[in-house]
Amino acid sequence: MRNRLKEIVVISGKGGTGKTSIAASFAILGGEDVVLADCDVDAADMHLLMAPEILLEEAFFSGAIAKIDPALCTGCGLCDEACRFDAINEQDGKYVIDPLNCEGCGYCPRVCPENAISMLDANVGDWYKSKTRMGTPMVHAKLGVGADNSGKLVSKVKEEAKQLAKTEERPFLLVDGPPGVGCPVVASLAGADYVVIVIEPTVSGIHDLKRVQELIAKFRINSGCIINKFDINHEVTSDIKAFIADAGIDHIADIPYDTAFTEAMTIGRTIVEHSPDGIGKYLSESWVKIKQLIQLESEKI
Amino acid sequence: MKIVFTTKGKEMDSMMDARFGRAGYLLMYDDDTQQHIVYDNSESGNAAHGAGPLTAQKVYELKADVIITGNGPGDNATATLQMANIKVYVGAGNMKVSEALLAFQQAKLTEIKL
Amino acid sequence: MNVVIASGKGGTGKTTLATNLASYLALNHKVVLSDLDVEEPNSALFVKGELQQQTDKFKMIPKWTGECTECGICQDVCAYNAIMQLGKHIILHAQLCHSCYACSELCPIDALPMEAVQMGIMNEAKTPVMDFIESRLNIGEEQAVPLIKETSRYVRDNFPDPVIKIFDAPPGTSCPVIEAVKTADYVILVTEPTPFGLHDMSLMVGVVRDMEKPFGVVINRYGIGNDDVLDYCKREGIEVIARIPNQRQIAETYSRGELLFEKFPDVKSALEQIEQHLFTLNREVVS
Numbered sequence: 001m002r003n004r005l006k007e008i009v010v011i012s013g014k015g016g017t018g019k020t021s022i023a024a025s026f027a028i029l030g031g032e033d034v035v036l037a038d039c040d041v042d043a044a045d046m047h048l049l050m051a052p053e054i055l056l057e058e059a060f061f062s063g064a065i066a067k068i069d070p071a072l073c074t075g076c077g078l079c080d081e082a083c084r085f086d087a088i089n090e091q092d093g094k095y096v097i098d099p100l101n102c103e104g105c106g107y108c109p110r111v112c113p114e115n116a117i118s119m120l121d122a123n124v125g126d127w128y129k130s131k132t133r134m135g136t137p138m139v140h141a142k143l144g145v146g147a148d149n150s151g152k153l154v155s156k157v158k159e160e161a162k163q164l165a166k167t168e169e170r171p172f173l174l175v176d177g178p179p180g181v182g183c184p185v186v187a188s189l190a191g192a193d194y195v196v197i198v199i200e201p202t203v204s205g206i207h208d209l210k211r212v213q214e215l216i217a218k219f220r221i222n223s224g225c226i227i228n229k230f231d232i233n234h235e236v237t238s239d240i241k242a243f244i245a246d247a248g249i250d251h252i253a254d255i256p257y258d259t260a261f262t263e264a265m266t267i268g269r270t271i272v273e274h275s276p277d278g279i280g281k282y283l284s285e286s287w288v289k290i291k292q293l294i295q296l297e298s299e300k301i
Numbered sequence: 302m303k304i305v306f307t308t309k310g311k312e313m314d315s316m317m318d319a320r321f322g323r324a325g326y327l328l329m330y331d332d333d334t335q336q337h338i339v340y341d342n343s344e345s346g347n348a349a350h351g352a353g354p355l356t357a358q359k360v361y362e363l364k365a366d367v368i369i370t371g372n373g374p375g376d377n378a379t380a381t382l383q384m385a386n387i388k389v390y391v392g393a394g395n396m397k398v399s400e401a402l403l404a405f406q407q408a409k410l411t412e413i414k415l
Numbered sequence: 416m417n418v419v420i421a422s423g424k425g426g427t428g429k430t431t432l433a434t435n436l437a438s439y440l441a442l443n444h445k446v447v448l449s450d451l452d453v454e455e456p457n458s459a460l461f462v463k464g465e466l467q468q469q470t471d472k473f474k475m476i477p478k479w480t481g482e483c484t485e486c487g488i489c490q491d492v493c494a495y496n497a498i499m500q501l502g503k504h505i506i507l508h509a510q511l512c513h514s515c516y517a518c519s520e521l522c523p524i525d526a527l528p529m530e531a532v533q534m535g536i537m538n539e540a541k542t543p544v545m546d547f548i549e550s551r552l553n554i555g556e557e558q559a560v561p562l563i564k565e566t567s568r569y570v571r572d573n574f575p576d577p578v579i580k581i582f583d584a585p586p587g588t589s590c591p592v593i594e595a596v597k598t599a600d601y602v603i604l605v606t607e608p609t610p611f612g613l614h615d616m617s618l619m620v621g622v623v624r625d626m627e628k629p630f631g632v633v634i635n636r637y638g639i640g641n642d643d644v645l646d647y648c649k650r651e652g653i654e655v656i657a658r659i660p661n662q663r664q665i666a667e668t669y670s671r672g673e674l675l676f677e678k679f680p681d682v683k684s685a686l687e688q689i690e691q692h693l694f695t696l697n698r699e700v701v702s
Binding site: 013014015016017020042043045048063064082084085100103104105106107110143145146147148149179180181182183200201202203204205207208211214229232233236257259262263265266268 | 587589615671672
Binding site: 348349350351352354355358361362376377380381384385 | 495496497499501504506508510511555557
């Protein structure tokens with residue numbers, strides 16, 4: 001069996017389920033076998049547990065912003081007429097772009113008779129190559145506020161992390177995925193070998209689980225579920241188990257409600273470091289199980 | 302028959318790329334001549350939006366009959382492929398191109414109905 | 416008065432606060448709650464209203480007439496790869512279209528007139544004490560911003576002051592959140608007293624300051640983590656309007672989709688404090 005890189009993506013649908021905390025513990029458990037990718041680029045948190053030392057920082061460009069050269073602008077207003085996003089305003093007889101509203105569609109340069117408008121690549125964030133405090137290679141990013149969170153930055157982070165996994169010869173790429181079911185999540189799922197879905201047994205949680213499942217089914221990726229704080233609602237926990245059994249999603253673990261989760265985070269540690277024989281045990285067992293499930297799948301090919 | 306593979310490299314023993322829209326290369330193999338050409342797909346990969354459709358358009362321009370890939374195209378790319386009457390086979394994400402070709406010839410891959 | 420509830424981080428209790436605050440205020444005031452998290456609206460799970468009306472929401476996209484001179488201008492001008500020319504065929508990827516109208520207006524033979532296509536729905540409901548508006552984006556639709564914009568405008572137009580308008584914003588700090596916050600009179604940032612909560616809240620603080628919006632902070636699950644959030648707010652001169660204590664029973668009640676303030680006096684007093692605060696801000700509305 002060829003030693004091929006295996007990509008594990010941890011997502012949650014709804015935010016706040018413990019996804020990042022759990023993914024961080026897996027990173028620690030994986031040790032030298034893992035490269036870590038934090039693809040939760042809009043308000044990323046993984047670095048708060050991993051204390052990465054940044055080795056490389058790169059600006060990230062996506063989309064464009066229009067810019068009007070006041071020296072060439074004659075105030076004809078054709079740009080304002082063309083713009084559908086209220087991004088062009090008159091100011092002292094000339095026209096200016098409102099960067100918060102500009103969508104970068106590129107229409108206004110085409111209508112300007114003076115060629116006064118140019119489209120500039122928008123620097124919407126930065127990405128980083130780092131080493132965590134445990135020496136694990138980590139790729140992460142920071143998306144600027146108000147930015148368009150397409151899948152592009154997520155894809156970039158994953159690509160770079162995959163490259164690292166190859167050069168450092170590590171068998172697992174562990175991805176902390178974004179919340180929701182939109183384009184960033186789709187980008188984080190592309191090429192995944194296994195998806196771990198972390199959810200809480202609440203009505204919101206199961207509601208969002210169903211949406212996540214639709215997405216995963218579309219991409220035909222094997223997946224498993226961890227039910228976090230399962231004991232706050234046994235009824236919904238049962239509903240979730242029934243749902244995942246029906247949907248062909250593996251059941252990885254049920255983790256009880258425990259203050260150790262936030263205690264660990266508060267001191268900048270992962271759960272497996274803070275409470276290895278307590279709650280941490282559920283995570284170390286989950287990690288073993290996930291690897292087994294992936295191995296089983298790959299043996300089928 | 303012209304078969305396009307989504308790949309990570311330029312040779313028949315390169316690894317397949319499981320992705321469609323952001324696949325690194327498109328390798329087109331002609332099974333009559335047994336020759337292949339490679340198209341660098343990074344422009345599609347660099348698109349913020351519409352990577353899938355751009356790649357699909359490229360496949361159309363290459364006049365491919367069949368695409369062999371890993372996970373499959375997303376919804377947006379599918380519209381283009383449908384129009385172009387190209388058959389899409391998935392499940393070849395974890396192997397070399399030559400192995401994917403063999404799997405296809407042995408009818409081991411799944412065709413997805415667009 | 417437009418009150419927007421945002422958070423930066425997901426899972427801090429934005430929807431919990433929005434639904435409970437709205438329901439509580441509705442006991443004594445005229446209130447409308449609007450869920451602007453159009454990709455994953457959750458408020459309806461807690462606010463059980465009777466559906467009054469469901470309206471389709473549309474966006475404008477080009478429709479191809481079937482004629483083409485193969486000039487390629489449409490594909491060339493589109494920044495989103497939403498329109499492609501394949502020989503004599505034009506293919507439109509509706510979900511990628513940002514409705515900029517460029518291809519439509521620049522096509523030399525007017526072969527791409529714009530038409531309205533459905534991209535989501537808006538549900539209007541009534542509970543015994545308040546109105547509730549929720550919009551839901553179709554799965555696969557990329558553009559949340561137009562639906563958020565329309566929903567927000569609809570609420571403001573149809574529920575003018577003195578109705579208190581509570582908006583539940585999407586999580587994060589990207590453009591859908593910006594859109595939701597644009598027309599706020601006041602923003603309440605909900606956070607939890609942990610490193611993740613502090614980090615993500617500080618990002619949102621940057622946003623609301625850039626947008627010059629008055630804002631305050633509500634700390635949810637107070638008691639876990641540490642006091643760094645409190646220290647941060649003190650240093651930055653940010654008002655902490657209320658704290659909701661961490662209680663396992665609160666999590667359990669929430670998990671069942673129930674409102675909290677009737678059962679938990681601590682939650683109720685937090686809501687009272689918020690009400691007081693809003694009252695100080697805008698006497699004529701909250702009276």
